Amino acid sequence: MIKVKFFAALRERLDCNETGVENFQGTAHELLDILKSRSTQWRATLEAQQVLCAVNQQLVPLSAEVNEGDEVALFPPVTGG
Amino acid sequence: MTIRIRVQNDDFDMAAEYERLRRNDSYGAVVTFTGLVREVQGDHLQAMHLEHYPGMTENVLMTIVKQADARWNLGDVTVIHRVGSLTLNEQIVLVAVSSAHRVDAFEAAQFIMDFLKTKAPFWKKEATTRGEHWVEAKDSDDKAGQRWSVNK
Numbered sequence: 001m002i003k004v005k006f007f008a009a010l011r012e013r014l015d016c017n018e019t020g021v022e023n024f025q026g027t028a029h030e031l032l033d034i035l036k037s038r039s040t041q042w043r044a045t046l047e048a049q050q051v052l053c054a055v056n057q058q059l060v061p062l063s064a065e066v067n068e069g070d071e072v073a074l075f076p077p078v079t080g081g
Numbered sequence: 082m083t084i085r086i087r088v089q090n091d092d093f094d095m096a097a098e099y100e101r102l103r104r105n106d107s108y109g110a111v112v113t114f115t116g117l118v119r120e121v122q123g124d125h126l127q128a129m130h131l132e133h134y135p136g137m138t139e140n141v142l143m144t145i146v147k148q149a150d151a152r153w154n155l156g157d158v159t160v161i162h163r164v165g166s167l168t169l170n171e172q173i174v175l176v177a178v179s180s181a182h183r184v185d186a187f188e189a190a191q192f193i194m195d196f197l198k199t200k201a202p203f204w205k206k207e208a209t210t211r212g213e214h215w216v217e218a219k220d221s222d223d224k225a226g227q228r229w230s231v232n233k
Contacts, residue, residue, distance in 0.1 A: 008132050008204035009215040057137035059200065073134060073202075077218030080131070080162060080203025081116055081174055081194060 002031065002066055007075035013045040028053045029062040031072060050077055082150065083157040086142045088133060090165040098159050098177050108156035108179040112186040114194055116174040118167050124209035131164045131173070134202035138162070145196045149178075152192070153185040160193065162203060192229055199226040 002021045006014055021034060032051065036043040053062055054073040066072055085101075087093075095115060102111045118129050146158045156179035163173055176193050180186040205216040 005134075007134055007202065008206070054134070054137060054202070057134070057140055059141075073137070075134070075202060076204065076215065078199065078202050079205045079216040079218050080133070080201050081198040081222075 002068070003071050004031070004035065005071065005073040007073065009049070009076050010045065010051070010074055013048075014042060024066065025068075026066065027062065028055065028060060028064050028066055028072065031066050032062065032074070035074075046074075051075070052077060082155065084143065084146050084150075085157075085159040085161075086139050086146070087159075087161040088135070088138050088142075088164060089161065090163065092163070092172055093161045093175055095172070095175065098161070098175060102157050102159065102177050102179040105156055105179065107181065109181055110183040110186040111177065111179045112183070112190040113175065113177040114190050115172055116194075118169055118171045118173060120169060121207060121209055124207075124211055126169055126207055126209055128208040129167045129173075130206045130208070131162075131167065132204045132206070133162075133164050137202050141201045142197065145193055145200065148196070149189040149192050153189045154180060154182075155185060155189055156180050158189070158193070160197070162197070162201070164203070195222075195225040195229065198222045 002024050005018045006016055011017055024031060036046050051074050053060055055064055055066055055070050099113055120126055142160050159177040161175040176190050178186045178190045199222050207214060207216060
């Protein structure tokens with residue numbers, strides 16, 4: 001299973017801290033497509049703004065491979081400091 | 082070299098952090114930067130909430146400090162970033178860098194802040210008299226990060 005965490009505006013708009021995706025093999029972009037297909041609301045939210053992706057706590061491009069057991073996080077551009 | 086990275090709810094004591102860095106006889110310069118919660122233009126800020134990605138945040142900050150250390154001749158580095166609920170004028174972030182000479186300390190402190198703002202997974206949400214909203218990332222912050230990609 002792939003564990004997917006959401007942060008900040010994405011977490012709030014999806015009303016979801018964390019979800020799981022079973023039997024997945026592919027890129028972060030393909031994982032994002034699966035999540036978008038969950039509902040019209042998820043699609044709208046995930047397409048409405050720029051989404052950054054981390055795999056195992058490393059920022060990666062959406063073309064990065066995601067493997068079984070990985071921790072994926074999706075979030076908006078960061079605004080700390 | 083001592084690197085201290087802290088992500089915490091509690092406030093920090095600037096003077097104590099500075100003292101910690103100035104104790105070492107080998108370093109002639111300490112540069113500190115403190116970021117504060119400020120008023121939002123045209124709105125009245127009632128509170129700011131800072132969210133982060135525990136674990137990744139600390140790793141990213143450590144990576145940024147190590148990149149600075151590879152580029153400049155540094156002494157000790159402290160980075161403290163607060164999370165949770167803050168109000169106007171409270172301290173958000175501290176970057177403190179010691180070095181033998183000032184230029185390394187000045188440049189490294191700025192480099193660390195520029196990358197903290199564009200790479201470290203923190204998000205600000207502002208509550209004003211007109212409601213709550215997530216702060217948008219700024220292009221100017223991206224540009225500040227990009228200037229360091231030109232080799233010295």
